[in-house]
Amino acid sequence: MDSKHPGIMITPKDQSHYHHGNLREALIQTALQILAVDGVAGLTLRKVAKAAGVSHAAPAHHFKDKTALVASVAAEGFRILSKELLGVADIHQDSKEQLIRLVRTYVGFAQREVELFRLIFGPSAPDYREYPELYEAGIECWNTLVQLVITIMKDQEITNCEPDLLAFSLWAHTQGVASLIVNQAVIPPHLIPIKGAMQDKAIELLIDGIIAASRKSKKTPDGE
């Protein structure tokens, strides 16, 4: 048990500090690492405390609850995701390609940071209404997404729906793909080898659909 997290120990930078120095941040980072190894179920306050080199009750002085710590970890997750999504925007290219890239980045994040993704979008996610930090990080992530979608819509001259709506639809689809993959949804065995291909196809289907729908509505404008 002890040897399971060999390099995970996060020690204060300045040993002279009896007071850890920046325990709050250290706890979050430690929690992130433990989460990645042991999953949501294995993320324990006491384990985090021990790995950070403090007593089991030390976290209480920086986080009211275990939930509060989880909220901060989730917020950190949102920030990481935001950053990755922003990276997509930097690459200038065909906007349909960019859209696909966007989705791939999202799904890629989910696959790479499985447990973090589960934490953020799963049942263990804290109520964001109670944690402003989490809320802000989440909204920033959403805004990043919408901003990208708006750019792409201009490019593709899609005008038949609002950016928010399109972003939501895209988000839902992406979220679904990621969720099904990450949470190991029950998929027939003969489909498992081509799961990756299916995922790509599913994305294309949606994007083509959006564009096609936009073209259609340009010819036959629908007031609704």
Added chain:
Amino acid sequence: MDSKHPGIMITPKDQSHYHHGNLREALIQTALQILAVDGVAGLTLRKVAKAAGVSHAAPAHHFKDKTALVASVAAEGFRILSKELLGVADIHQDSKEQLIRLVRTYVGFAQREVELFRLIFGPSAPDYREYPELYEAGIECWNTLVQLVITIMKDQEITNCEPDLLAFSLWAHTQGVASLIVNQAVIPPHLIPIKGAMQDKAIELLIDGIIAASRKSKKTPDGE
């Protein structure tokens, strides 16, 4: 605490049985009710045992683990979902309408049985490879979905993609919508009032997209 589950007590049908009679099934049903009230986090072996009127270690003789019980509960959830989806097939009507109905049913299930949905598709879901009962129930649910999609594809003369692929795409999208709603994903406040409308629009977008993509490919067949 005791008064929180007033009518939840599931007692043996035949009082004369010291041996509960059918404790296994009773535990699953009790767990379903506790799950609905207290959520995944509140689903406790001891609580289930007490509500079923047996000692805290009694479940061990019917379920190897807590996870094993959860697996059975999840399997039951899949069966409920399957049944509801099948109900959609019974209603004969325009197949696009049927497709929308299908998605609505799925999302409706997620909204009505929030905690059960979280259990099935969340991190707490047991590995289906270890629980044949769960696997079978899941596959049956998937097959139900595919069967419906095949019917609809025939109706709409969609031939440019395999049913499995379309089903997966549809499933992913639906799963995403349900997941975002159920797990209270961070959504900007100004969008919350129109969340329902967005959900409907998102579905339509996908379905229109699929159909449009099918039409397109009929005119310009793409070998890939």
Added chain:
DNA sequence: ACGACTATCTTGACAGTGTCAAGATAGTCG
């Protein structure tokens, strides 16, 4: 420089959790 004062961390305790071992009980079969 010295004594309050506060922030930070430790120690110890508590109820609640899942799980295991050992014993009690009831139904079944030879």
Added chain:
DNA sequence: CGACTATCTTGACACTGTCAAGATAGTCGT
């Protein structure tokens, strides 16, 4: 009727989150 098995109970264990009380270190007023 006695052995046998399935089923359930009791008691214990390590582990969890949380709280209260005390110890420690840094800061500030005087």
